[in-house]
Amino acid sequence: MSCWDTVQAYALRSLGIGEKLLPTADITLCQQVTLIGSGLIWNIYFGILALAAGFFLATGVALARTSRNPLIRKLADWFVFVFRGSPLFIQFFFGYFLFLSLKGQFPTLGILTNAWLGALVVLFLNTAAYSAEIFYGALRAIPRGDLEAADAYGFTGFSKFRRITWPTMLRLAWPAYTNEALFLFQATTLVFFSAFPALQQKGDALYYANYFADKTFNPFVPYPILAGYYIGLTLVVIGLFSLASRRLNRHLPSVPGRRKAKFQLVR
């Protein structure tokens, strides 16, 4: 079996397309690279959707924390406290068993016990809480003069938020938010190691890396492959975020976004 055949058989294995059985004997390097790369599809899927959906909830929660209504403020504070104060690993377990008991009462909610939805919900809430904390800090760091100038020019209500507060908040929060995105992509590897089952061995990158390490008793090949994929993913995410950063900072004389992104690389 040539390497190209292997790629055809296993490149989409994590989605259930292609060869049914995972390789068990005479495992080649090509098989390891292909399958671990195939699993990365799940990490990207979880990361992108949770981040995109979490962004909006995070903005809402951050605003709610500055609300004048104490009930809304307390609620938002508690949301952030619960999801930031406890381990994601435990949240996955609790979420899965919660969904499992919901399934007993409302069979239509059984869909949540599947990793693709259930774990996504947990990740979405988790990243929303962490991002809300970042955005909240940025909201409080907006220079008072900027907001006063907006008032002076007659901005009120939503247009003030849309044109002044929100872009400034994003600009200030962006370096920390880039980190949040990177750590979220790393956190997606926890999904199949908590309670969520990998049905028919459809798992993520770490799931396959662990599979190969168990099968070959040699951790020195699969884990470095995984690390290589992740370093690539990290570089792509940093690249995309620094593009966004350049756009957010385009009215400023220097280009701080660029320097920040480089700094993240070495961290």
Place this chain on the structure above:
Amino acid sequence: MCSDPSSLHGLSWFLCYLTTGKHLNFYASFGTVLLLLAVTAPVALALGFGGAMLARSRIAPLAWIGKAYIAVVRGVPDIAFFLFFVIALDQAFEYLRHRIKCPDWNQPVYQGNDFIVCDAAKLPLSTSPQWMHEVYGFFLAVITFSIVFGAFAANVIFGAMRAVPRAQIETAEAYGMTHRQAFWRVLVPQMWVYALPGLSNLWMVLIKATPLLFLLGVEDIVYWARDLGGSKTPQFTSFPHGDWRMWYFLFLLVFYLAFTRVSEIVLDRLMRRLTHGQAMSGNAALRDSSTAEVRT
């Protein structure tokens, strides 16, 4: 009174249920978590200090090693490191013992899909009691945690060393101190205040990483919560119940919330005391380091 649970009702049933032998093991496993934290924190701090010293070394290759250590551990998911090191360290130890104890062994250690060392090199020996296996597993977990968190600590300490005003070192050198003296007498004592926000953040992350012990094969709180919460039928236990895993994990969730909250309050107090009357832009440092968090 607990000898005949089927006759018990309500509160007394619960009291008996919560004091079964397995539940006592569950409570004891909280001790395992605390022990892990107590050992890992200082070791990781020491590794972090070493890593930061390496990273700022004036000898380029040493600086590269230090920086690579920091960058690689931070760039790759930490669970991958946990899973990797547990096997890799075990194999490294066994291989070393294999070379020492069985020098005339001529086959390769990797044969097909197996890692084979001679019996005398096995860790722990196949004849050793169960508790030896558990202690060895815990020992591997501690080293793994220390290596990973050492890199995070190195990153924080490296940043803190750079945050100490340059003029302080220059003054020290102007007074005739050597490079080494200036480092130990001026830089290191002043660095801690700058490192504290990052280190307290790291402590929180470390607390939240402790459930990963479960993945390393240690019988920790997650193991027992899964075991005890699963539904039990009357054939196997005198305390039959349905699937209670949700409640057990809710309990763990509350435990961790309380633990991180208390830590936060204590560390805030400590920070306020240490920076009392000190003119530093501590807030900025604090914000930068506390917003970016690894997730476990």
